[in-house]
Amino acid sequence: MVRPIHGGNLDWAAEIAGCAPDDILDFSASINPLGIPPSAIALIRDNIDTLQHYPDPSYHKLRKALADHHGVTPEQIVVGNGAAELLTWGAYEGSKLTDFYLPSPCFADYRRAVKTFEIPTKFYPLDALEKGFKEDTSPSGLIINNPHNPTGKLWDKPTLQRHLNKFALVIIDEAFMDFITPEYAPSLIDLVTDYPNLIVVRSLTKFYAIPGLRLGYAITNPQRCQTWQQWRDPWSVNNFASLVGETVIKDQEFQQKTYQWLTPARIALENALKQNPLFAPLPSAVNFLLVKTKIPSSQLQQKLLKQSQILIRDCLSFPELGDDFFRIAIRTPQENQRLIDALNMAYDP
Known part of the structure; x- marks a missing residue:
């Protein structure tokens, strides 16, 4: 193999x-x-008959549960077949940009996503997020994962926020942010309304131990969510994943x-x-x-x-x-x- x-x-x-x-x-x-989570196991066991039906293509209940959890509106959320699908759509949206800046070291799916659309890439050292980028980056895209994979490094909110005015598109991958207690988590979700160029990607699979269900979501401006919903294949999130997502996000x-x-x-x-x-x-x-x-x-x-x-x-x-x-x-x-x-x-x- x-x-x-x-x-x-x-x-x-x-x-x-x-x-x-x-x-x-x-x-x-x-x-x-x-x-x-036991709540998810019970839910799957008691809803086996949902396999007979197509998912709601708008995923209204799932988006509502996620929106309530994060203090945003359902219109600001689009769900996906894991964070990987949403990274692909983010790269597709940025395919007309000059290039994408990727962290070094870099999660392999970032390279995969931008390479799919033949976007030129530049790799930045992690300390550039603190020291700044010397070159003009205005027509470029930027991907940041916070906390960073594979180092486990966590940046504070002001360090990342200052880059939102310098890049045309900024994707913040917060796949591991759930492992930070909420009062200390420097998420950029609350900045989405003020920055139309910001996309925050989240994953439920790691924290809730459901990687086989494939469930992620992006929080961004409503217009982008509508556009991505039109691009994507219908029903990319299955019924079990949708039901489990609605439930575990409330499992305090x-x-x-x-x-x-x-x-x-x-x-x-x-x-x-x-x-x-x-x-x-x-x-x-x-x-x-x-x-x-x-x-x-x-x-x-x-x-x-x-x-x-x-x-x-x-x-x-x-x-x-x-x-x-x-x-x-x-x-x-x-x-x-x-x-x-x-x-x-x-x-x-």
């Missing part, structure tokens, strides 16, 4: 490990380890459990990694850690799979990082300890 460019490919990992996919402990995909009990789990689990895993001189984790605000390694990450990945049936994310798909880094999700304390034990066993000095 071809080496995947994204995390979470358990079939590929199981083939290397010589086991069933369900036997793999997956640290490569940054998904909430608390699992699917699950949200609080996630916040209570994440911070202590991340601190403990980071401190445990620091005890091994081969590894140096970078500070992170979210549910994953980027780790500098003295052992090539692709070699380490293979060893962990074969010896311990554990999958980590190598960084070969990030050219700036390559074999010098790997990325790991934050999982439960017990699972995190299993990873630490496996790392120490694989390279015991």
Whole structure:
């Protein structure tokens, strides 16, 4: 099988490990380890008959639930088959621009989206968001992910807001913002009304552990939402995804459990990694850690799979990082300890 460019490919990992996919402990995909919210499981079980019907093509109830959650109007929201679909439409809208500025290191789907429409790209170092861009960027597009993947870095709101007047189109990918407690989350959603060039993309799949359902949404000006709705294929969001989205966005009990789990689990895993001189984790605000390694990450990945049936994310798909880094999700304390034990066993000095 071809080496995947994204995390979470358990079939590929199981083939290397010589086991069933369900036997793999997956640290490569940054998904909430608390699992699917019970509210979502019950909803799917009790609504199996909805498979007999087409979804509402306007997704009115889902957009209303999301709008109420974020304090915007339903007309400012368009839903999609994961954030990836919405990134594609964002790139299509920007296809007449001079170029797109992408972060370095860069989530692979940004390159995929702009390459689809043959848009010239420029890569900016992450500190450019704080220091500024020296060249004229007025006819250009800008993509920012905040929190940043794969480093876990989080920028404050004023740092990002000042770029909204300099670029013709700004896409803020906030796929991991839900992992920041609301009172500290520097989202730009409340600026959408004032900046017609701003698109904020969100994902429900990571926080609510439903990547198989594929559900994301964009918050932007109503005219753009109407345009995208006309471009897209009908019914790109299935009935289960729509119903689950309406429900989990209101599930405060699950949200609080996630916040209570994440911070202590991340601190403990980071401190445990620091005890091994081969590894140096970078500070992170979210549910994953980027780790500098003295052992090539692709070699380490293979060893962990074969010896311990554990999958980590190598960084070969990030050219700036390559074999010098790997990325790991934050999982439960017990699972995190299993990873630490496996790392120490694989390279015991």
